[in-house]
Amino acid sequence: xxxxxxxxxxxxxxxxxxxxxxxxxxxxxxxxxxxxxxxxxxxxxxxxxxxxxxxxxxxxxxxxxxxxxxxxxxxxxxxxxxxxxxxxxxxxxxxxxxxxxxxxxxxxxxxxxxxxxxxxxxxxxxxxxxxxxxxxxxxxxxxxxxxxxxxxxxxxxxxxxxxxxxxxxxxxxxxxxxxxxxxxxxxxxxxxxxxxxxxxxxxxxxxxxxxxx
Amino acid sequence: xxxxxxxxxxxxxxxxxxxxxxxxxxxxxxxxxxxxxxxxxxxxxxxxxxxxxxxxxxxxxxxxxxxxxxxxxxxxxxxxxxxxxxxxxxxxxxxxxxxxxxxxxxxxxxxxxxxxxxxxxxxxxxxxxxxxxxxxxxxxxxxxxxxxxxxxxxxxxxxxxxxxxxxxxxxxxxxxxxxxxxxxxxxxxxxxxxxxxxxxxxxxxxxxxxxxxx
Numbered sequence: 027x028x029x030x031x032x033x034x035x036x037x038x039x040x041x042x043x044x045x046x047x048x049x050x051x052x053x054x055x056x057x058x059x060x061x062x063x064x065x066x067x068x069x070x071x072x073x074x075x076x077x078x079x080x081x082x083x084x085x086x087x088x089x090x091x092x093x094x095x096x097x098x099x100x101x102x103x104x105x106x107x108x109x110x111x112x113x114x115x116x117x118x119x120x121x122x123x124x125x126x127x128x129x130x131x132x133x134x135x136x137x138x139x140x141x142x143x144x145x146x147x148x149x150x151x152x153x154x155x156x157x158x159x160x161x162x163x164x165x166x167x168x169x170x171x172x173x174x175x176x177x178x179x180x181x182x183x184x185x186x187x188x189x190x191x192x193x194x195x196x197x198x199x200x201x202x203x204x205x206x207x208x209x210x211x212x213x214x215x216x217x218x219x220x221x222x223x224x225x226x227x228x229x230x231x232x233x234x235x236x237x238x239x
Numbered sequence: 240x241x242x243x244x245x246x247x248x249x250x251x252x253x254x255x256x257x258x259x260x261x262x263x264x265x266x267x268x269x270x271x272x273x274x275x276x277x278x279x280x281x282x283x284x285x286x287x288x289x290x291x292x293x294x295x296x297x298x299x300x301x302x303x304x305x306x307x308x309x310x311x312x313x314x315x316x317x318x319x320x321x322x323x324x325x326x327x328x329x330x331x332x333x334x335x336x337x338x339x340x341x342x343x344x345x346x347x348x349x350x351x352x353x354x355x356x357x358x359x360x361x362x363x364x365x366x367x368x369x370x371x372x373x374x375x376x377x378x379x380x381x382x383x384x385x386x387x388x389x390x391x392x393x394x395x396x397x398x399x400x401x402x403x404x405x406x407x408x409x410x411x412x413x414x415x416x417x418x419x420x421x422x423x424x425x426x427x428x429x430x431x432x433x434x435x436x437x438x439x440x441x442x443x444x445x446x447x448x449x450x451x452x453x
Binding site: 068070072074085087089091093095101103105107108109110111114126127129130236237238 | 295297301304307308324326327330332341348403404426428430432434
């Protein structure tokens with residue numbers, strides 16, 4: 027509960043203004059990215075997308091499937107309730123991204139780039155050589171930072187219990203995307219509830235894990 | 240050299256046709272569909288309502304994977320459809336005339352299909368299947384096949400909007416009562432979704448409240 031409150035306060039603070047400067051610290055008992063990176067087998071989520079373009083609101087819903095194949099490829103498939111695919115993305119064993127298919131209405135480079143970043147943020151798909159550093163949030167909860175070519179990603183986590191609570195993509199000083207997990211997930215696991223907020227693109231994606239087996 | 244190339248071309252043509260051949264196994268194409276069209280219209284006229292369970296299975300070719308869901312299906316003449324997904328998620332879709340209501344939890348969305356070509360077309364296919372007017376749908380070219388127990392209507396998109404959504408829609412009709420037993424929605428990439436209807440009850444009283452979009 028204490029860790030959840032820390033995580034929530036941290037999220038609240040950063041959602042109110044500029045992203046704060048965090049206090050750097052040594053790694054101590056903090057995890058490596060490989061320890062947190064979720065191991066994908068097969069997970070199915072109910073997915074709801076809501077947003078606004080200019081003054082017009084839009085909503086979209088469906089089923090999102092994460093699946094890893096025997097060839098070590100990670101697939102993300104989004105389909106509507108009646109089974110019609112919206113998009114099918116894949117990352118191969120070298121984390122190279124590929125669009126298998128996408129409906130014409132969503133086949134926009136900027137949208138594909140945004141969605142790709144979302145899933146790479148969630149699945150922690152980053153080059154092995156990505157520099158890693160460790161910080162403390164203003165509430166002194168631990169943060170692991172991955173430095174990207176442009177900006178960085180901060181993942182909030184706890185140790186004992188070993189959980190990860192959120193991920194934030196920052197481009198320079200602006201928050202671009204925030205991932206929040208409800209409840210917090212164990213390291214190396216996909217969370218049961220995921221809320222993805224795009225601060226500049228103006229839409230949110232809410233995912234709730236389904237049990238269809 | 241030429242015969243070799245012809246053999247390869249023939250093999251390629253055969254392989255290209257294999258999925259269609261497999262999908263239509265046991266069916267032969269009907270040359271004259273007038274009697275079928277008339278029978279479907281006649282049956283639909285005497286079917287005032289349908290209540291049914293359904294099982295939906297999405298087949299993903301590249302992943303050898305399926306996603307299953309199930310629920311209840313209701314139809315009432317002449318243009319009311321209610322699809323209730325009950326597992327593994329709760330989702331309600333009601334089509335009534337030109338209006339569509341979508342409900343999930345506390346969230347309700349109302350869509351006027353007149354503003355959406357795609358939704359209008361999908362809505363029309365569903366209604367046409369129930370009303371026996373599939374052959375009159377101008378969004379698709381319709382080919383009819385027959386087996387011992389079923390008719391198979393192969394709907395091929397005739398316009399770009401539908402072509403972007405479907406490679407084809409297969410409608411299986413039970414010869415015993417001329418009602419739809421299965422729908423197969425085939426996508427361009429090779430994935431497809433089938434929706435099988437079971438525990439069908441025709442002409443049972445269904446309240447208009449089931450189809451309210453207000």
